[in-house]
Amino acid sequence: MDPVSAPDRAVGAVPSAAGESAGVLTATGHPLQRAGAWAVAVMAGRSEPELVTAADLDGVVEAVVADAVAAAVAGKDAARYAWWKVLYALYPNSKVTHAKRPKDAAVLTAGMTELFVPDDAEGERWPCALCGAVASVVWAKSTLPMFDTNKALNTLPPGVSGWPVCRGCRVAMWALPYGAWVTAGSATVLSCVQRQAEREFAEHNVQRAKRMMHAGASGMAADASPELVVVRALRALGPGLAATTLWSFKNDNQEPWVRVTRTRRAVPVFLASVSGNAPLRRGWQLLAHHLKREDADGQVTAYGAAEAARLLFEAEDGRSRSLLRQVYELLWETERWTAEDRAALTRLAFVYEKEVHGVEPDLSKVATLIADWIEHGSSSPRGQLAEYRKAALNGYRLGELLLEASFRLKLDGRPVAIVPEEWRLVVQQRSRAWEQRVLLAAEVLRLLQDRGVEVGKQPDDPAERELTEQRVQQPILAPEDHDFHFGAA
Ligand SMILES: [Zn+2]
Numbered sequence: 001m002d003p004v005s006a007p008d009r010a011v012g013a014v015p016s017a018a019g020e021s022a023g024v025l026t027a028t029g030h031p032l033q034r035a036g037a038w039a040v041a042v043m044a045g046r047s048e049p050e051l052v053t054a055a056d057l058d059g060v061v062e063a064v065v066a067d068a069v070a071a072a073v074a075g076k077d078a079a080r081y082a083w084w085k086v087l088y089a090l091y092p093n094s095k096v097t098h099a100k101r102p103k104d105a106a107v108l109t110a111g112m113t114e115l116f117v118p119d120d121a122e123g124e125r126w127p128c129a130l131c132g133a134v135a136s137v138v139w140a141k142s143t144l145p146m147f148d149t150n151k152a153l154n155t156l157p158p159g160v161s162g163w164p165v166c167r168g169c170r171v172a173m174w175a176l177p178y179g180a181w182v183t184a185g186s187a188t189v190l191s192c193v194q195r196q197a198e199r200e201f202a203e204h205n206v207q208r209a210k211r212m213m214h215a216g217a218s219g220m221a222a223d224a225s226p227e228l229v230v231v232r233a234l235r236a237l238g239p240g241l242a243a244t245t246l247w248s249f250k251n252d253n254q255e256p257w258v259r260v261t262r263t264r265r266a267v268p269v270f271l272a273s274v275s276g277n278a279p280l281r282r283g284w285q286l287l288a289h290h291l292k293r294e295d296a297d298g299q300v301t302a303y304g305a306a307e308a309a310r311l312l313f314e315a316e317d318g319r320s321r322s323l324l325r326q327v328y329e330l331l332w333e334t335e336r337w338t339a340e341d342r343a344a345l346t347r348l349a350f351v352y353e354k355e356v357h358g359v360e361p362d363l364s365k366v367a368t369l370i371a372d373w374i375e376h377g378s379s380s381p382r383g384q385l386a387e388y389r390k391a392a393l394n395g396y397r398l399g400e401l402l403l404e405a406s407f408r409l410k411l412d413g414r415p416v417a418i419v420p421e422e423w424r425l426v427v428q429q430r431s432r433a434w435e436q437r438v439l440l441a442a443e444v445l446r447l448l449q450d451r452g453v454e455v456g457k458q459p460d461d462p463a464e465r466e467l468t469e470q471r472v473q474q475p476i477l478a479p480e481d482h483d484f485h486f487g488a489a
Helices: 031-044 054-073 081-090 105-114 149-155 167-179 195-215 226-237 267-275 278-291 304-310 323-331 339-357 364-376 381-391 395-411 420-427 433-451 462-472
Strands: 187-192 244-250 257-263 300-302
Touching (some): 031 054, 031 167, 031 187, 031 195, 031 244, 054 167, 054 195, 081 167, 081 187, 081 195, 167 187, 187 195, 195 226, 226 244, 226 257, 226 267, 226 304, 267 339, 278 323, 300 304, 323 339, 323 433, 364 381, 364 433, 381 395, 381 433, 395 420
Antiparallel strands (some): 244 257
8 A cells, every 4th residue: 555645635525623723633545544543533532533633632642552552561361462463463563562572561651652742843844644744753664554664665755764644644543453343463444435434434443442452352253244334334324325445454574465345336225225125125134144154063154244245345356256146046046945035035136236236137038938948848847947057157058048948939839029139138248248147047046936837845944944034034234143253364
């Protein structure tokens, strides 16, 4: 992350300062500084980072230093040690995390407090690398996560031995672990055009940090994730447009990494639809229910709500599971679903494509052709279905199958209401054609089930049915246990 690419002082829309010394902090476009700035605002009880005063900064510094020092002197078995691991992951070479740090709290406190001294009114000063305000202090990698020293040789301001950072930004960069979703080795921060969502993410994480310091890593339950917290905040926004980006990073001495995932702008619209519509809620809950995973000892290894929320995020490198793909795979479990469940999952897939990707194909005719062919083809419906499944996502093979189906049905004297021109969009290799093929399969399976075509046994385990029914009646995105997971890196 290049610190100089991000200054964003365009804060004209921010409410005017509440006190004389407000304006000592700006939430910039740098995602780490921004998460820290929101944490400072939350910790200071201010609605916006720009309303934080110099006195507020003093209070936050006191808390940040006290927590860091308590963590630095804690034994490895103490609850507070979890916070030390968090700090170590972010600032591995700092005074409080160094392996040779003094175990004297007073010495550590003095050393830490020094980091946050006010900027000199006189003497040498530079524009802050993050926000552009006047800065008299120069920082480097040991206090600034993700700032690379080697790279800095080329990008540092001329004649300066590090990054000039103003007091507001220095405090923000150390309030970062309170505003980020932290694990023992990584941190995740949020950027969203809706400030309210950023604030909610920070509020949740400040609470989570307090809990972690109090209860330790082993006191954290495992049913939440940063994605789930973001998706809840997006749902709370209502049906507007708001893209989000989650930046996860590890500030390791050897191998630092950054991973970026995004939600599309219309995800809040989709969430509002799901919340307000019973069949869609059912579809969502079925999806979440079937994403839950347990290990051999019955310990939950993946929580449904968190897993479902993650499907709304797309990785920058393209290596993420999609909601559509997940629903597709579930729908092929033909022995699992009642007609109502199948209809709900199918509806969920169609509405997701319509609202998030703007894809709204009319597939009824082509789905009818395939369903007719499966029902009345030359071998058993099960055999025909297996053949369709092999071709379902491949444009070329699906094209061949459709031609064969059309020919076969006509030969048998059955009506065929569609010509090849009308299925061209589904079989071609263009973008979003794959999504259409997924939706088509969902629709074919739904039609077959509606017609009572025997393609699989219906679910007949009443206990399992009852459990599923209880789960799908819960409100969407509700916590299953509680929310403060301290996961692995
Ligand atoms: Zn600054």
